[in-house]
Amino acid sequence: MTKKMALIATKGTLDMAYPPFILGSTAAALGWDVQIFFTFYGLQLLRKDLSDVKISPLANPAMPMPVPMPVMVQMLPGMESMATMMMKQKMKSKGVASLEELRDLCLEAEVKFVACQMTVDLFEFSKADFIENVEYGGAATFMKFAGESDVCLFI
Amino acid sequence: MNFDKEYDASGLSCPLPIVKTKKALADMTTGQVLKVVATDPGSVCDMAAFAEQTGNALLEQGEEAGKFVFFLKKA
Numbered sequence: 546m547t548k549k550m551a552l553i554a555t556k557g558t559l560d561m562a563y564p565p566f567i568l569g570s571t572a573a574a575l576g577w578d579v580q581i582f583f584t585f586y587g588l589q590l591l592r593k594d595l596s597d598v599k600i601s602p603l604a605n606p607a608m609p610m611p612v613p614m615p616v617m618v619q620m621l622p623g624m625e626s627m628a629t630m631m632m633k634q635k636m637k638s639k640g641v642a643s644l645e646e647l648r649d650l651c652l653e654a655e656v657k658f659v660a661c662q663m664t665v666d667l668f669e670f671s672k673a674d675f676i677e678n679v680e681y682g683g684a685a686t687f688m689k690f691a692g693e694s695d696v697c698l699f700i
Numbered sequence: 701m702n703f704d705k706e707y708d709a710s711g712l713s714c715p716l717p718i719v720k721t722k723k724a725l726a727d728m729t730t731g732q733v734l735k736v737v738a739t740d741p742g743s744v745c746d747m748a749a750f751a752e753q754t755g756n757a758l759l760e761q762g763e764e765a766g767k768f769v770f771f772l773k774k775a
Contacts, residue, residue: 571715574722575753638710640740650719 551691553699557586559600560630565590566647572696573654580694582687583650584661587700588668591660591675595644599629599659643644645656652678659686701760701771703735704728710739710767717743718750722771725756728774733759736770743768 550572554565565581572579579617583591589598601609602619609646611631635645642650652658662681665672680686691697707724710760717738725734736747744761745769751758755775762769 567715570719574715574719575714575750640705640713640716642713642716654722 546577547578548572548696549690549694550580551687551694551697552696553687554579554581554587554588554590555700556586557589557598559598559632560615561700562590562595562598562644564624564648566644566651569656570647570650570654572658573651579651579654579656579660580659580687580690581656582659582661587676588660588664588670590648591642591658591679593676594674595648599625599630601625602628633678648676654674657690669683701735702733703717704732706735706737708737709743710737712738713740714742714746718746718763725772725774730757730774734772734774734775735773737764738763738768738770741768743770747772 550568552565552569552663554562556562565587569579569581577614589595600608602614603611604618608628633643658676658679659682660679662683664670665681705728706768707721709720714750717740721734721736721771724736728734736745740746747761747768748758750756751772757773757775759771759773761771
């Protein structure tokens, strides 16, 4: 019987965007049936344009930095964009897939994306900004699939 | 070992070697052998886990010119 994995993606930062797409694409490659429920900041991962998905060194003391950087400096304008650019360069040089590529691999492997309708309404997001192949639903939709799943993770 | 197709995943990191291996197997027929070359050290454990879970037999694995090499028989 086909194994199932249910994920909840709640974060919209670059580092936290990777786990759902990595696990989703891998499980699908292993023949699993996968559904990802995107809610709150996780909805940002469904945007056609992912360039606003960033990483911040601020309040992120475990982030390896090329040079030690005081918090007062980390909070300066442009630091977030710079950290994101550096992280993306690093990832590229190490052969780590881009978010877009991993998301496409998920879609190609028929990973099902469900967006939380409540949060879409709460943040007044426009569905036109999201990729196609997204279904809109609520907690009951997630529970139906999660209840039958072998692996269920909150990310 | 003889093989019918080769996929080079050199330079790629997790999960790409596995996900792309799955794609490379897609247009092959049962019994054909796929050779996969990878540089990701994690792929040694990952490829065995992939083989076990998908039924594609890992016939042989080893190292060739500093790279990891796998031979998978399509299920």
